[in-house]
Amino acid sequence: MTGARFIGSNVYRGSRYGKLHPLSIERVPAVIDICRALGWLPPEVYRTSPMAKPAALTGFHSVRYVAALQEAEAAQSVSSEVRERHGLGTLSNPVFPEMYRRPATAAGGGLLAADLVARGGVVHNPGGGTHHGLPDRASGFCYLNEPVLTMQRLLAIGLERIAYVDIDAHHCDGVAIAFEGSRQVRMISVHEAGRWPFTGAAEDDAGGAAINLPVPKGFNDSEFALLLNEVILPAVEAFRPDAIFLQCGADAVTEDPLSRLALSNLCHWRTVAALRPLSPRMIVSGGGGYNPWTTARLWSGVWATLSGAEIPERLPAEVSDILRGLDWSRRGRPSEALLTTLADAPRPGPVRSEIRELARTVGRFVA
Template structure:
């Protein structure tokens, strides 16, 4: 099995959805810069993401939608009809300079990741994980659905079973739509209850293809550890996947503004570490993450975990300078922990009965 590979692109550098949009922050470039400052990203493990061609995108998206997305980027405007039909030019999915090229590059990174793990291997594609995109419309900051396109490429290469694990704070409604009733894809999603897109209820099994665990506000490391050990790992092991796709959204940590969960980034890194042993192929994407410091730290730690690098207690000065240079439209600056370290302190707590009951309900329902 080849060593882990990292997929990135210049397209993300300076690309913003708009000054006040939650994605007005640098994410993938900050991860690249941090990992290079740490000496973790030599040229031989870095791959430049290609831009997916329109024909490749129609493996999930309609031709009309792909054409509308390209036209909107070219014109930097949409008509009311296009806005209504395709969800382009909205507050969530605005018109911006790279609105086709950027998501097409993220999708191209996923397709490249599938090719790179064909014979076994591990790939980190932090620009991916756009799990809300629908066949004919943009949704939830997602213009294209990279996980669906990547998983369909894996299946087209002859793989029989792909496990999709999603620990983003928001439910993976676009992925669930794509693989509803599938016998080839098992979806396991842990997300905040009562949070947009208001899908992924405990009793929603996507036609037998999914296990959904809506987590209560304040969901912390000890509760996540229970879910990981009692639900995620047994469900993946029972499926015996040829490949695992981990959507590792960074928005379930305490400091993220778009959730009310309370994880440390250690929960994400532990998930990466334990899933790696369960299949010969692992793709880890990004996803949500709307605090620039926590997102950059979390995904850099994902790469360190995959590549076997030791995370220091305190970052060296070049890495601290990268975190210190990040900006945000929100007021205030983070404290020393977010500027000088990579690993969060553990965020433990008492395990609530509602979490235990939800886990045991799903275990019984799926005979785990």
């Protein structure tokens, strides 16, 4: 092990947003189980995430909203006024048993991660990455905005420059709102063009704080490599960050139902490895990811990359059994490769002219 630490919690185990919701799947528990079964997660590197106290959430979220979220969990219902004002009790952000405790634990994990890397180091907080949460309302499956709260903590402990890299299939609208115009946080987002929340156009630089890379459907490994090498890495290196926060959403891979991108999980792992030398501190969160098998495999590989573990070509039976035990309300079953390996086969392809043009268009911000 290289000193990397992993943050998890039992609050995620068995927690569901609802039977037919995209987050009706096990994600963080599957990652924990896989990594333990592979011998990658000894007790000394695992930290149990605390649940953030309400006062720790109000650096970004309103006091009224945090109280409404707590009250909704206690009552397991919301009024029409609360639904309208705060976005609680909707199809995307439903009432469910852990609707306050679960996001508050993800946020607490982010705050703990910030404290753990204060003097340097790397942390994986797969329960985090909820980048759509807004100051006064839930949005896009996100009740609280863990990346914003975590970066606010990093700044509060004295860091001056943070590079926020987001490779989720959806644009990080909540983070962009929080740090618009910032000279301390440089945001770089790769996301599918024309997909909800329909923000993050290439010409939108969030007041000079953001580089947005909206990509077309079918976005492949070769195209990702071009943007990583020609835009993302140079931009991060030029910023000279005191810390890097990588939001490593797993929904840009081919098998995910909520995007039309075509990446392998190798892109995410290569991003982790390439960013790590560019700052003394790094936090890697989860994010999107709505296929239980691809998400568990991808985030397990993130931890292997951070901790220096060797990913086997074929999984031992004990780990395959964990993957076989996952369920999904959608039709269809995973391919055998998704049950017996962690690494996807590469998914290269032609680099389209619109990707090259996108790299040239945003290149003016790399300085």
